[in-house]
Amino acid sequence: xxxxxxxxxxxxxxxxxxxxxxxxxxxxxxxxxxxxxxxxxxxxxxxxxxxxxxxxxxxxxxxxxxxxxxxxxxxxxxxxxxxxxxxxxxxxxxxxxxxxxxxxxxxxxxxxxxxxxxxxxxxxxxxxxxxxxxxxxxxxxxxxxxxxxxxxxxxxxxxxxxxxxxxxxxxxxxxxx
Amino acid sequence: xxxxxxxxxxxxxxxxxxxxxxxxxxxxxxxxxxxxxxxxxxxxxxxxxxxxxxxxxxxxxxxxxxxxxxxxxxxxxxxxxxxxxxxxxxxxxxxxxxxxxxxxxxxxxxxxxxxxxxxxxxxxxxxxxxxxxxxxxxxxxxxxxxxxxxxxxxxxxxxxxxxxxxxxxxxxxxxxxxxxxxxxxxxxxxxxxxxxxxxxxxxxxxxxxxxxxxxxxxxxxxxxxxxxxxxxxxxxxxxxxxxxxxxxxxxxxxxxxxxxxxxxxxxxxxxxxxxxxxxxxxxxxxxxxxxxxxxxxxxxxxxxxxxxxxxxxxxxxxxxxxxxxxxxxxxxxxxxxxxxxxxxxxxxxxxxxxxxxxxxxxxxxxxxxxxxxxxxxxxxxxxxxxxxxxxxxxxxxxxxxxxxxxxxxxxxxxxxxxxxxxxxxxxxxxxxxxxxxxxxxxxxxxxxxx
Numbered sequence: 001x002x003x004x005x006x007x008x009x010x011x012x013x014x015x016x017x018x019x020x021x022x023x024x025x026x027x028x029x030x031x032x033x034x035x036x037x038x039x040x041x042x043x044x045x046x047x048x049x050x051x052x053x054x055x056x057x058x059x060x061x062x063x064x065x066x067x068x069x070x071x072x073x074x075x076x077x078x079x080x081x082x083x084x085x086x087x088x089x090x091x092x093x094x095x096x097x098x099x100x101x102x103x104x105x106x107x108x109x110x111x112x113x114x115x116x117x118x119x120x121x122x123x124x125x126x127x128x129x130x131x132x133x134x135x136x137x138x139x140x141x142x143x144x145x146x147x148x149x150x151x152x153x154x155x156x157x158x159x160x161x162x163x164x165x166x167x168x169x170x171x172x173x174x175x176x177x
Numbered sequence: 178x179x180x181x182x183x184x185x186x187x188x189x190x191x192x193x194x195x196x197x198x199x200x201x202x203x204x205x206x207x208x209x210x211x212x213x214x215x216x217x218x219x220x221x222x223x224x225x226x227x228x229x230x231x232x233x234x235x236x237x238x239x240x241x242x243x244x245x246x247x248x249x250x251x252x253x254x255x256x257x258x259x260x261x262x263x264x265x266x267x268x269x270x271x272x273x274x275x276x277x278x279x280x281x282x283x284x285x286x287x288x289x290x291x292x293x294x295x296x297x298x299x300x301x302x303x304x305x306x307x308x309x310x311x312x313x314x315x316x317x318x319x320x321x322x323x324x325x326x327x328x329x330x331x332x333x334x335x336x337x338x339x340x341x342x343x344x345x346x347x348x349x350x351x352x353x354x355x356x357x358x359x360x361x362x363x364x365x366x367x368x369x370x371x372x373x374x375x376x377x378x379x380x381x382x383x384x385x386x387x388x389x390x391x392x393x394x395x396x397x398x399x400x401x402x403x404x405x406x407x408x409x410x411x412x413x414x415x416x417x418x419x420x421x422x423x424x425x426x427x428x429x430x431x432x433x434x435x436x437x438x439x440x441x442x443x444x445x446x447x448x449x450x451x452x453x454x455x456x457x458x459x460x461x462x463x464x465x466x467x468x469x470x471x472x473x474x475x476x477x478x479x480x481x482x483x484x485x486x487x488x489x490x491x492x493x494x495x496x497x498x499x500x501x502x503x504x505x506x507x508x509x510x511x512x513x514x515x516x517x518x519x520x521x522x523x524x525x526x527x528x529x530x531x532x533x534x535x536x537x538x539x540x541x542x543x544x545x546x547x548x549x550x551x552x553x554x555x556x557x558x559x560x561x562x563x564x565x566x567x568x569x570x571x572x573x574x575x576x577x578x579x580x581x582x583x584x585x586x587x588x589x590x591x592x593x594x595x596x597x598x599x600x601x602x603x604x605x606x607x608x609x610x611x612x613x614x615x616x617x618x619x620x621x622x623x624x625x626x627x
Contacts, residue, residue, distance in 0.1 A: 007455075010455055010509070026266060027263075030372040031403045035422065035462065039458070039512070
């Protein structure tokens with residue numbers, strides 16, 4: 001579907017712009033970040049609504065993505081797709097840096113989404129919607145042959161469903177000041 | 178209207194290599210502003226410098242060199258700074274310059290970067306006192322035993338010197354990036370606006386300011402719009418307007434309350450649902466707002482259009498002008514190359530009959546509100562031989578070239594953008610900033626307003 005393809009592309013472009021803006025001279029521009037997040041929000045809405053509607057049809061192409069993610073998930077605590085992680089990490093890092101900049105330290109009552117316990121919402125939507133958004137480059141760590149994966153400690157796991165990841169990143173973009 | 182426009186020689190801002198397309202980023206002009214009489218024209222650049230041009234008085238002997246602008250003064254207004262607390266570099270780029278109305282021999286202007294506003298005094302010195310009794314020519318104290326008689330120091334003419342000195346520094350009042358400054362008609366106060374707040378200052382007081390607008394939400398995650406521009410009414414010192422990223426304008430009255438969070442009037446055009454796209458919000462963000470000289474109208478610029486609003490009608494603009502509607506189908510590419518974030522300014526002519534704004538490919542557009550005619554002109558070296566008449570340009574859809582000089586949408590150079598333009602307050606003289614070059618065009622046929 002054309003709109004879906006375009007939505008994916010726009011999301012990918014937006015994320016890279018978000019990254020780039022963090023290193024811009026003069027600091028993060030609030031207006032620009034706001035506009036970026038608005039575009040990302042509409043693109044994400046279109047993307048997910050069209051994904052929902054075409055979910056049964058797209059079952060087959062999704063499998064290769066899923067098996068790779070599932071294989072890794074067997075060996076360690078459920079970990080959501082790492083592709084969106086850099087986004088959330090980036091936005092979160094930006095917000096961490098900026099939390100110290102924020103003049104009102106109590107200004108945000110944001111949920112502490114990163115440290116949600118694994119039982120909450122982590123099993124939700126294990127189907128297609130939580131599979132790796134395929135517009136993002138795969139940044140999944142790959143095991144070299146001969147290496148073993150160790151079970152990661154609880155605290156370092158990001159345990160969110162795919163959809164709420166982008167929600168997190170969008171909402172955190174703005175408080176990044 | 179503006180068709181027969183002569184070009185004065187291109188005034189190159191800071192030197193350039195003519196054979197190369199090399200542009201030092203610091204030389205990129207970031208603001209242009211005439212003073213209230215039009216005698217002086219100030220430009221600010223990304224490197225924090227201000228260059229002031231002065232119009233030569235018309236001379237009888239050389240009738241064609243009348244009214245040319247030459248460099249009057251250059252100074253460094255802002256330097257790059259570092260905010261250690263937030264680990265942020267503060268750019269030295271001059272975002273806006275506003276002149277104060279002239280009250281004595283000196284000229285005053287306000288210049289601002291992202292965080293700090295400065296008041297500069299520009300004065301001339303063309304005489305020098307000579308013949309001091311206690312000091313010699315070099316200023317050294319004389320040996321009193323050598324002084325045998327007293328003399329009265331006399332003023333001797335010297336070569337004109339223009340001195341610039343910072344008189345006030347208004348700092349530490351903005352958390353976010355300053356986008357506008359506007360001098361009040363009371364000539365005592367001015368305002369500075371950043372993304373979320375507007376502060377009112379007294380020109381003589383630098384250690385405090387009053388916050389008059391604050392749209393910061395309690396929870397930043399709820400942020401939906403920012404302030405993009407603000408301006409005082411030209412005659413009513415209690416009224417000002419500010420524009421938002423959502424495309425709305427708010428007129429505020431300072432008499433109503435100390436904090437003008439509640440607007441007196443809200444100007445908003447409902448969005449056309451059929452035109453909705455991913456980028457609807459970005460292109461509806463207002464990049465500039467200007468009161469007409471009469472104070473009756475507002476001119477706003479968003480990405481694709483310029484709109485004239487009547488202060489008495491909040492529901493929709495009086496007039497809408499398409500600046501470059503051929504870009505509407507290209508918004509996705511313009512988003513990718515960042516052009517969709519460009520902030521174009523707009524300007525009124527002295528009689529409020531013509532509006533002007535910039536576009537891409539070094540084109541700028543003028544719309545005559547009365548005749549409804551519009552023209553597209555180009556600010557470029559080739560088209561700007563002195564005394565040359567500017568040729569109107571036309572942009573046509575891809576593959577639809579009708580005339581020789583037409584340019585197709587796909588050949589537009591999006592790196593050549595005219596964001597900053599200014600119109601002389603009374604005459605048909607315009608200043609166009611094209612990246613690092615400043616072009617000044619005069620309409621020789623009719624110098625008076627019509």
